[in-house]
Amino acid sequence: KAGVTQTPRYLIKTRGQQVTLSCSPISGHRSVSWYQQTPGQGLQFLFEYFSETQRNKGNFPGRFSGRQFSNSRSEMNVSTLELGDSALYLCASHLMGTDTQYFGPGTRLTVL
Amino acid sequence: GIQVEQSPPDLILQEGANSTLRCNFSDSVNNLQWFHQNPWGQLINLFYIPSGTKQNGRLSATTVATERYSLLYISSSQTTDSGVYFCAVETTDSWGKLQFGAGTQVVVTP
Numbered sequence: 001k002a003g004v005t006q007t008p009r010y011l012i013k014t015r016g017q018q019v020t021l022s023c024s025p026i027s028g029h030r031s032v033s034w035y036q037q038t039p040g041q042g043l044q045f046l047f048e049y050f051s052e053t054q055r056n057k058g059n060f061p062g063r064f065s066g067r068q069f070s071n072s073r074s075e076m077n078v079s080t081l082e083l084g085d086s087a088l089y090l091c092a093s094h095l096m097g098t099d100t101q102y103f104g105p106g107t108r109l110t111v112l
Numbered sequence: 113g114i115q116v117e118q119s120p121p122d123l124i125l126q127e128g129a130n131s132t133l134r135c136n137f138s139d140s141v142n143n144l145q146w147f148h149q150n151p152w153g154q155l156i157n158l159f160y161i162p163s164g165t166k167q168n169g170r171l172s173a174t175t176v177a178t179e180r181y182s183l184l185y186i187s188s189s190q191t192t193d194s195g196v197y198f199c200a201v202e203t204t205d206s207w208g209k210l211q212f213g214a215g216t217q218v219v220v221t222p
Contacts, residue, residue, distance in 0.1 A: 033208040037153070042215070043198065048208030055207040088153050094208065100145065101210060103155040 002027065004093050004104035012110045018079040021107045025072050025093030032074040033101060034066060037088040046089075049074055078109075086111045114139045118199055118213035125189045125220045133184040133216045135199030143202035144175050145210065146184050148195050155198070158184070189220045 005024045013019050025032050034046040045058040049068035066076040072093075078085055088108050092101035115138040125131055137144075146158040159166050159173040161182065166173050170189075175182040186193055196217050200210040 031208055033210070035210075035212075043200075043210075043212035045209045045211070050208070056209050058209070090153075090155065092155075092210075099143070100157060100160040101208075102157060103147075106153045108153070 004091060004102055006089075006091055006104040006107050008107060009105065010108050010110075012112065013081050014112050015081055015083060017081050018077060019081060019109060020075055020077045021089055021091075021109075023074045023076075023091035023093075023104060025074070025091075026102055029093040029095055029102075030072050031094045032068060032072065033092045033094070034074070034076050035090045035092070036060075037090060037106075038084075038086075043090075046076065081111045083111050085109065114141070114201060114203055114211050116199060116201055116211050116213040118197075118216050120216060121214065123216055123218045125186075125193075125218065127189060127191060127220055127222050129189050129220075130185070130187045131189060131218070133186070133197055133199075133218075135182040135184070135213055137180050137182075137199075137201050139180070139203060141177070141201040142204050143210070144182055145200050146173055146182070147198045147200065148193075149198060149215070150195050158197075186218075189218075191220050191222055194218055194220045 031050045033048040048056040068074045088106045090106045092103045094101045117136045147155045163177040170187045172185045196215040200212045
């Protein structure tokens with residue numbers, strides 16, 4: 001079975017721009033969670049989607065948004081980028097609820 | 113929210129040594145996972161262990177849910193074991209949300 005894939009792997013943007021990151025879960029997994037990792041704050045939960053519905057959301061500003069498609073693929077969008085948004089963005093897929101989460105390789109975003 | 117504390121924050125080992133990493137959590141959990149993050153940032157699943165004991169090669173883990181802690185044992189360490197080890201938990205009211213500890217940075221020297 002193929003693992004979780006994330007695209008793009010690396011991204012460089014400037015302040016004020018917006019960015020869209022993509023995550024394809026493991027086949028058969030219907031749940032996708034997103035996390036942000038920075039040296040200062042560690043790994044923080046952004047949001048979780050199941051069957052195209054956001055079930056849970058972390059403490060991030062409204063500039064961070066996401067969605068999930070009928071094939072379980074998910075995207076997250078960050079608008080009006082700030083320098084502090086530079087981070088490794090990780091997505092994880094799982095079957096449906098409280099079970100093992102499998103992580104993708106991440107997208108490393110640099111905001112200049 | 114739930115607090116997750118990992119200790120020690122840093123660990124330097126000589127190849128062949130054994131070590132124990134600890135994870136304390138402040139509330140009941142229904143999911144606990146241990147991960148190894150490699151130098152490229154990939155989080156690799158080691159164990160899904162909300163309770164009990166599991167072993168996988170040179171690694172083993174024990175979670176005592178009633179006392180709110182989990183231990184990860186590394187035996188006969190190798191240089192490839194270097195990296196950051198994370199403990200992450202999920203509570204019953206937090207769909208799909210893993211709360212991570214700050215991690216233990218492990219360096220194994222030849």
